[in-house]
Amino acid sequence: MSQLQQQLAAGTFVVTGEVGPPKGTNVAPMLEEAERYLKGTVTAVNVTDLQTAVMRVGSLAACRLLVERGIEPVFQMVCRDRNRLALQSDVLSAAVLGIENVLALTGDHVVMGDHPEAKPVYDLDSVGLLQAIARLEAGSDMGRDTKGNENTLDGTPTFFKGCCVTPCGANVDAQVIKLEKKVAAGAQFVQTQAVYEPDAFEAFMRRVEPLKVPVLVGIVMLKSAAMAKYMNRSVPGVRVPDEIIQPLADAAKEDRQKVSTEICGRLIRRMKPCCQGAHLMTLGWDHCVPDIIQAAGL
């Protein structure tokens, strides 16, 4: 059983981090940062899967590199790039590579990335992927043998399966209905889109309380007031209020990391009572993670 699963089961408030593999083969900086700032600081580290549809080193390989360094990965899997054969195969591959956490995501559309002319796959959606993983865990797959019977796996994987939700969007109702389906399909933990509105998040948590599934609130570091305004304009379901933007706007450039770290710490302190953990997305400012945890009083 993964550390992430154990700690959430034990009721510990969990903090997870995130790394994005590089575009190119130079994985050293990513691994150095992970070892230096995330190892021993956070419970598990998400590895993004061609985030925002930009071609990079794959999540599976980077997860294995983390395992080799004693860092527990969360294998992010998007449905954009692989059909059901490849998705199921990569789930089995993850298991044999010692990866224990998997996060099922739809995935940003290819037009968001750097290969907008590519064919988007979406053979399965996030609900279908969770069902497929659960089926693999039960010893079968989505296919049939030549006689039409269910296939039987020789050796079965076990995962701690997660999913995502946007808790503060315009249509929370639709998000909650889909989240219920994801949980019914096998999701055991939830990571959220970035949250800057603790009141709205609390209301969301009250709604999903009956699901009895641990929720890690998403915390994205704001690098500048401009970035906050960009998120307000362009990132669905994310609203950064003025009282968060203003201190960033007022801060001198060299103080921004400190201000951003304090904002993250304050958000976590405020939302800790109503959720089970925080997922930190530092967007390259991994060195801030220990300070965020301190600022959050964890």
Next chain:
Amino acid sequence: MNATERKPDKEILESLDGVTRVFILGCQGCPVGCETGGQPWLDEMQALLTGSGKTVTGAALLDMICNKALVGIRLGRSARQIGEAEAVLVGSCGVGVQAVGNMVGRLAVPAMDTLSMGDYQGLWPSEERCAECGECMLATTGGLCPITLCAKSLVNGSCGGTQDDGTCEVSPERRCGWQMIYERLEKLGRLDDLRRFAAPKDFRKRDIQDACRRTIRWALEVAEQEDTETEPQNAEK
């Protein structure tokens, strides 16, 4: 010509679960040509629904229900009967089902699966599109097609890319299909339909058989050709 095949009776009845009053509407265009629709179909559906304890408030056959303007004009005389129904069972391609759903303010339930649109999205097509998936799911999505309206063709609800104004992450010029479906189901009082699990699509159904690529005219030409080819043999006998 658009090729359709009838859905199994069981699936039609499942789609109408909880619905007691139904109006039946058939297309007199392509479904007649490919012998899935028309009057015989209408009679069978009437018997099926009545036999399952449902009330058929009325029935009609219209030419080319793929065009919603035509549908709107010509369903006028059935307005009262449609008003009495909770759902309209539609015997047509996916475009026709969507056109009806967009016009009648009732749940539009497909009675057929569309196999091939023949690169033709209906007569006078409007915004409705059919992807010929062969597993029509319009009964559970308020008559709006997630395969053609969602940029990712998702089948179980929206992704996280729905903008706060209801547009899709791929373009501000494009509405989120699942947001449209949500709003339609809300209007129909059927939001619980979103809770249903949709299985991944069977992509074998998109492999269009040669027979489905033919037009009526082409089929006639082939028949004529076969006749002339076989004539000399007959003469020898």
